[in-house]
Amino acid sequence: MTIASRPWLMGLLSLMGVLVLSVPAQAHLEQEHPNTPIDAPLEAVQSKTPVPAGKIQIQLAAQPPLSEIVPAHQAVRLKLETTNSQQTPLLEVQSAVQWQLTLNTPVKTPWLSTDFPIVEGTTLLNGNLTSAANLLELETILPIRGKYNLQATATVPETRAQGASQVPEGRTTQTFVLDVPENPVKYRNAATLAGMLLLVGLLGGWIIGKPQASSVELSQSARLLLSGAATVAIVALLVVNISAESAEHSHAEPLSLSQTTAEVGSLKLEYLGDTIATVGKLADLSARLIDTRTNQPLPDATFRLQAKDLEHGVTVLAIAGKADANGVFTWQQQFFDGAPHTLQIEASPVNSPAVSLAQTIDVEGVAPPLAVRLITLGYMTAIVAIGTAIGFWAERIRTGSRRFTGSVKPNTGRV
């Protein structure tokens, strides 16, 4: 092999090497997550809506502080409490407080997508439930960065509030903004990737910018062969990726799961919700406790619901509350990870042992929109292109060649 053909081969091998090495380097960096324990100090979240004087208020606190959580990896405990206008807890309210909660995810960010673009601009949870006292606790995972909107409505029974020294109104609605930062590891990984792509571009530009020795037959043949191989590789990868996209739109049937029931004595706990959920949509997770002797629901039972991602072993939701007037505990939750989840539901009636059941729910993942993926691919390709241009011009300036747009003279076989 002649000397002139070696830079091509060496360059190609280097390119392949950099691309292959970039993947484990990325995988190594992904392991670091600065997790803050969930029992870290509470941090108050300010209400976005002003509350008129004299009305009851809702105080929201997050644990750990929202600025310290890592989206999709770490659960956050949200504590909602009803207070009077002096922000003193309504301790005299010992009976049920009605809550209506809706948590909306941050708006869509197509120009710099999160890792769950389908979740952007949707509702993460929605529920109507009753807390035993004036405090409601909810544990959930916030999957993406950005500003979440929590709309909370609390209704305090007026009969109880009347006995207080300062009688507040019985109902209030407030909106809270939950600002979640991006996972810091992502910035470092993106910077590493950008550096690698620039390096790949520089190397490619340097190879393309090298003045070609037109009299060397092998060099020209080798370059033609490599160009042909590159074309074949492009076509092969296109076929594989287009087939995969087609298969994604007609993917396999979800698991066929039935609704579970559990019986202890004369008590029967029934799961009434969905067994198949889809990322981006709310799933209904209703349950009911009935007395089999009368076939009537027990409205005073307290329900505890816990949802766990079976693929990652992470608890994505924990909530407790009482059923509505019909004896049905209703909760709507969006699952952001397309993996099977298990629901643990425990119903504790007054003066009777608790009944619990486990329900598996299959969550269908949805591929990110093509446009969102193409935008990020555009950024990556632009970095490579910039590197290529710099490498090309630098090589041409170094060798003093003025044929910046020139091509290689083919070997005509003439001596």
Place this chain on the structure above:
Amino acid sequence: MSEVQISTATQIFWRRTVQLTLSVPVQCALFLSLTSITLWTLYFSTYPPAHSALHETRHTTLGIGCH
């Protein structure tokens, strides 16, 4: 058309093809296309082996959406 003329026409066609293939714009286009399609396969493809192998990497790189 004589054999000599056919041979010359073939040679000219081949020479122009080689010239075009090895021209800087075509080489740049080939290089950027190969890089782009490789990046797509690694970071954005729904092709199961590629998606599974780099699932966590995708979730820890800014700007990359997954499911």
